[in-house]
Amino acid sequence: MNTDRLTGFGALLLGIVLYSLAGDSEAYLFPRFIAVAIGLLGAVIAAATFSRVLLPTASTSGAGRAWLKSLPVLAVFIAYRWAMETFGFYSSAFAAFLIIVWLYAPEPLSYRTASKRIAISAVFTVAIFALFSLLLRVQTPRGMLL
């Protein structure tokens, strides 16, 4: 199934689900309008793929499984969210920065590259601390560390 057809049927299903989730009260009047619009647009997109009015416009042509390369960083996002509360905003920012750089750096690991990555992560964290905590006085939650 081409991606446009998938998008169309997906949107149609989404419209139906959102409409059924909306309650009967006056407060849901606007969300019900929008759910109907989403369903209708999905139906039109799906129908257009059968009449070939709408040709595939997805940006994945040739990209194939490139998204698999982003899975490690999605895991970092989940861990980062947990670490923020447990260890503190700044220590977790340092760790997230360092891990992302480590995972995706093209250079082979050596004492020199490792030192460089740690130094850059530390400098960036200090800069973030200066901007948000010292200059803008944003109160971040404190964990076990900073």
Place this chain on the structure above:
Amino acid sequence: MELLQYFPDVLTPWHLAILSLGMIGGLLLGATPGLSPTLAVALLIPFTFNMEAAAALILLGAVYTGTVAGGAISAILLGIPGAPANIATTLDGHALAKRGRAAEALHYCFLSSFVGGLIGILVLIFFTPPLAEVALRFGPSHLFWVAILGVTVIGSLGSKSVLKGLLAGAIGLWLATIGYDPVLGEERFVYSDHLTGGINIIAALVGLFAIPQVLGMLEGAGSTGPTATYQLESHGLAASIAATLSRWQALAIGSVVGIFIGLIPGAGGQVAGLVAYDQARKLSPNRDSFGKGEPEGIIAAESANNAMVGPSLVPLLTLGVPGSPTAAVLLGGLLIHGLFPGPNLFTLHAEVTWTFIGSLLLGQVLMLLFGLYISRHSRLVMQVPAHYMAAAVTVLAVFGAYSVQNSLSDVIVMLTLGTGMYFAAKVGVSPAPVVLGIILGPIAEMNYTQGKLIAEVGEGMARYFLTGPLNITLIGLCLASVGYSLLAELRSARPRRAQA
């Protein structure tokens, strides 16, 4: 003339220092994803408590102007708008930067910001009393149609398909309904504690633009040698000035749209750039190159964003009604210093008011000078390896989303929406319409409900929403916008069908 009488006050060393510092700080804060003009001004208000009123307003005004212009820096260099107002700049600005022409894109941005900003401030100086009357004429039905006009431009924003653009916009409108109903106060679609306050616009903006950029950068990182991705071309300032002035139509469209939308109280200056971009595209002979790095797109969007700043202060200074969210925060700054908006502001506090307006005028010149200086160093950002840039954007996005309301829920919403957008982009859905839907949803719903209540006790729904010159003009603009987008879509589909 009073402006000339009080302008020397702007030129005192202390006021000049405050103005320069505010402008540089504003440009840098604006360039940080998540730090919108509203947030930057709000965060700085406590610093002004112990300042004299004129210096405090000069600082806040400079930061406002600087952050609006600075938001375009990250929009162009990273593809992440610094604020909702810079969404339209991303569409062509980042595309031009990816072709190695980042400095040129920033030149267009700051030159058009300067022209638009200057025109907007001149409008504020010379036409404040009559424009305040125009601003007062906008009732709920007109604001509803303004929001719908914004919705009609959704379809053509960055999406290759009008239908997918509209679908993305509708999803954005639905996301905006999560949380409390604005009139009845009933909870809607709150399936997690993190959603109780609804979807914050800035958190959504950061997530929808920054996270797909991060994931996209990392898709190509690590596999092949150096990760600096763009070939950079140098571009002379004189050539940029000539190119900007030769596109006077885009400058004119941006400035007029910015002034008009800035004046409308509560319409949200965020849509000025988008509406101007859409109109410039429709009227341009180069309309097919919009979205691929067309300078006219950057010029129209940025001149509108900055032209909006002056007029958004008209209803604020004369009536106490802010024309944009940032103007609403600025109102707090005025009140803290004992300045109550209204006609008396220009008589009882003439010295402070005209010094403030004079500083906005001079601020445009400083914004241009500092902005062009930053443009010279843009290549440094474009040459940062992708893995370092992705790590930096991730951390900045988290801090930017958190600092909006000091809420971890915003961080979770930001990461969730961003990850969803990354996969949605794989099927051709663009983030700009989703964000626009989130911005316009509450404006449309609130004004529809208010208008309905007024109409039910008065002239009836049809008469209230569909008659009157202002309603009819806005409805006409909506129909023209939709009609044009559909015709353009069908025209572009014809050769594709023939090829297939």
